[in-house]
Amino acid sequence: MIRGFEFEQDGRTFVCSVEARRTTPDDAWWWFNVSGDRQRYAPFQAGTADTQKAVKAKIVAFYTNLLEARARPAEPRSHWGRKPKTEGAAAEQAPAS
Numbered sequence: 001m002i003r004g005f006e007f008e009q010d011g012r013t014f015v016c017s018v019e020a021r022r023t024t025p026d027d028a029w030w031w032f033n034v035s036g037d038r039q040r041y042a043p044f045q046a047g048t049a050d051t052q053k054a055v056k057a058k059i060v061a062f063y064t065n066l067l068e069a070r071a072r073p074a075e076p077r078s079h080w081g082r083k084p085k086t087e088g089a090a091a092e093q094a095p096a097s
Contacts, residue, residue, distance in 0.1 A: 005052055009060050012036060016059060018046045032059050041066075 004017035013035040019042075021027045028046040043062040 002050055002052055002055070005055075007056055009056075014056075014059060014063075016055060030055060030059070032063075034063060 002018075004015070006013065006015050008014070014032050015034075016030060016032040018028050019031050021029065029042040030044055030046050030050075031040060031042045033040050041062070044058060
């Protein structure tokens, strides 16, 4: 299994390492930090066949997807997490006069 490494992508520095979970030491995960982001991420488990190139590609894809999700506007929520009724459903439920 490869050890931790560092790389640059799109002006950001990614620092990656493999760490075992405290509760299950045989269960290792890839963790990474990104310059300019305070959060630390563990997107997938480490495997014996991992290569630096494959891990880098997975991490970049994960982080790109995360940034795209953060950039989307928040979906409005209704009271108590109920889905808002559509106009067609509301018209069907209205009593006929």
